[in-house]
Amino acid sequence: MVGRAVLGTPxxxxxxxxxxxxxxxxxxxxxAIYAGVxxxxxxxxxxxxxxxxxxxxxxxxxxxxxLEAISKVRQTIYQMLYKKDYKSIFTSPESKYNMSTASDGxxxxxxxxxxxxxxxxxxxxxxDPDTPAPFGEKIDAPLQ
Numbered sequence: 130m131v132g133r134a135v136l137g138t139p140x141x142x143x144x145x146x147x148x149x150x151x152x153x154x155x156x157x158x159x160x161a162i163y164a165g166v167x168x169x170x171x172x173x174x175x176x177x178x179x180x181x182x183x184x185x186x187x188x189x190x191x192x193x194x195x196l197e198a199i200s201k202v203r204q205t206i207y208q209m210l211y212k213k214d215y216k217s218i219f220t221s222p223e224s225k226y227n228m229s230t231a232s233d234g235x236x237x238x239x240x241x242x243x244x245x246x247x248x249x250x251x252x253x254x255x256x257d258p259d260t261p262a263p264f265g266e267k268i269d270a271p272l273q
Contacts (some may be wrong), residue, residue: 143177150180154215156185156203 150157160183161168190196195198200217207215254264262269 145175146184149184149216155207155211156187173205 136193139193157180158168161179166179168179171179188196190199203215203217254268255267257263
């Protein structure tokens with residue numbers, strides 16, 4: 130019951146969480162065990178709450194580059210240890226974890242905002258403390 134209203138089961142979200150948890154079981158189960166939780170001993174609703182928490186926690190990153198780096202490291206680890214592909218919601222737009230198409234799921238942050246472009250490289254300002262204009266002609270000398 131949310132807000133004093135009984136809501137229907139969000140099946141797309143539940144199946145998405147279960148797919149994510151089973152595809153990433155070594156990570157999910159290891160994290161749960163480390164926290165002292167044995168997922169397979171929980172009621173289904175409690176297990177889904179824990180998996181949901183892990184899923185949202187896994188999405189927390191300071192940038193798209195950080196998410197991409199985490200995904201690349203996990204891809205390598207899963208190949209080396211488990212001989213299987215690591216499935217991430219960030220690996221490809223057609224991934225089955227693409228939550229932007231789910232009606233009741235979260236939308237993962239984009240790695241770069243649409244319509245932005247990279248700025249060209251600007252070389253650092255040369256510094257020469259022995260001249261009257263130590264930062265060159267484009268920047269005034271410090272105030273005395």
